[in-house]
Amino acid sequence: MSDHSNNPSEHHDGPEGTAWIWKVFWILLAVTTVEVALGIIKPEILLSQFLGTSLLNVIFIVLTLAKAYYIVAEFMHLGHERKNFIWTITLPIVILIPYLTFVLLTEGGYMGVLMNQ
Amino acid sequence: MANGAALEQNTSALWGGGRQPFGASYGKMMMWFFLLSDALTFSGFLTAMGLYRFKYEETWPIAENVFTHFPMLHGEHPLLFVALMTFILILSSVTMVLAVNAGHKNNHNGVVLWMGLTIVGGFMFLGSQAWEWYHFINGDKGAIQLENNAIVYLTKAGSEGKILSVYELVTGVEKPHGDHTEFSTGDVVSAFGLNTDVTLRYPGKAETTMTREEAVKAFQTAKLIQGASLRENEYGNVLFADFFFFVTGFHGTHVFSGVVLNIIIFINVLMGTYKQRGHYEMVEKVGLYWHFVDLVWVFVFTFFYLV
Structure with missing residues (x-):
């Protein structure tokens, strides 16, 4: 049997060019900016109880999962496997x-x- | 028989090796499985912190009162520095994707440029983390530890719980930027006796303030705490400091090993190893690790600093 350890992965078509990379970058940056702004301002209206914690914390977690999705699916390319x-x-x-x-x-x-x- | 020959052919096609059931090479697939296990390790640490945070909800520090410094800026700027660290890490993730992208096109110079920038970003993040640790370890305003190990802050009566720094109590002037003078418990006790308008308050969400009489009584067994270590923490529950050192330290170790791996692959790129091989998949594999480090930071950022 020959050694296959250096064979590359089969090619999966992803988006061409580098525009998509910068698009994901702007999304991640925008979401982080929103998180930091909310963390500094802490709007009174978002401090109400929701799902056992404050609404603000729920928003933070949702935004975090959104960022995680973009990193894994696009930057790590898992969405195209x-x-x-x-x-x-x-x-x-x-x-x-x-x-x-x-x-x-x-x-x-x-x-x-x-x-x- | 024709059937037997066909079966034999199929078997060798299936078991002869060289097939990729997941459409990913051995190395890339194994990197993914490693990252899967590492993700579970990190979630173990973060949820363990969650357990103790839920248990000691009253004395758990609020991160925005802990990490308030920014280099060269006076005053309190919560979240700003970690936001910068997040930005650095996201940017270095972008340069890594650009390096992988250049590798797909066999663009040697592109890979060199973008991987080089990724390594620079990694060092910038490590430097920022060292700065953050330095300030956390040296502390800010100082606190008093009571007999039952509870952490309380000095505050002036009627200042709505605004924390009075130990420096200001002892010297009478506002604490200068970046000062790390160490005082003794005796200094604080005598200064507290002289300033009769000073009392103590609890940290955390409740922020209960003691009366002066309660504070005087509490001061009899008081101990001054400046900064944080694995055994004491001026910001509140000591477990917060333990988890801070452990989780951000473990993440920092990942960043450091990521930088080391990037440098090794970078040297290989410079030597033309992958040009000769005909593909740059090795860059993609370390890229996966590097993005994972960014991914973990996204969660550390949320669960240490935001929530």
């Missing part, structure tokens, strides 16, 4: 991390309640 590969990488993350977060945060809140009794 084969479907089976996309799911092999994302499915464990999508299942395990929310589960771990839910379990640990619930437990942490409960530990706090016990400690303050």
Whole structure:
């Protein structure tokens, strides 16, 4: 058997040129600017309770996930890989991390309640 | 038989190697699997911090009161410096994509230029992180640790909980920019006795202020804390400092190893290794690692500094 370790990956058609790279850059920059501005101003109206935390925190998390999507799908090119590969990488993350977060945060809140009794 | 021959041919096509079931080369696929496991490691750290933050909600510092400095600027500028660090990392991610893009076109000079800039960006980020650590370790205004290990701040009565720096209490003048004078607990106790309008307040969300009588009583067993280490933290719960050092330190280690990998590949590019090989996929593989470092920072930024 010959050594295949230096064979390149099969070519996947992505967008041509470099315009798409700068487009993703401006999106990431704009989202970060919005996050920082909201973090400094902390608008009173967004501090109301929502899904167990403040509405502002929910907005931060949604914006963070949007940034993560652009980095992974475009910069890391995962969005242009084969479907089976996309799911092999994302499915464990999508299942395990929310589960771990839910379990640990619930437990942490409960530990706090016990400690303050 | 014709059927048997066809079967044999198929078997060797399937098991003879050289096929890419995922359409990705061995190296690239393994880099992805490594990043998958690394993502789980980082989420373990961040959710562990979440657990303790939920447990000690009252004494957990608010990051915007902790990281308030910006080089050369006087006063408090929360979030500004981390925003700059984020910008540097995003920009170095962009130069990395441009390097990969140039590699696809076998544009040797393009790869050299953009990879070189990526390495510069990596060093800038590491320098910024060192600056951030330096200020966190040296501290800002100083705090008082009570007998039950709670951290409280000095404040003047009627100043709506505005933190009075230890420097200002002891010397009577406003703390100069970038000052890191160390005081003893005795200095603070005697200055506190003289300034009868000074009291103590709790940090965090509640910000309860003590009366002067309570503060005098609390001061009998007080200990001055300046800055943060793994054992004490002037900004609040010591676990915040532990997680700060651990998570940003682990991320910084990733950035550092990313820079080292980039330099190794950069040298290979300069020597023409990939020109000879006919493709620049190695640049793409370290590129994946470099973007991952950026990706982790996006989450560290949110869960340490914003939320």
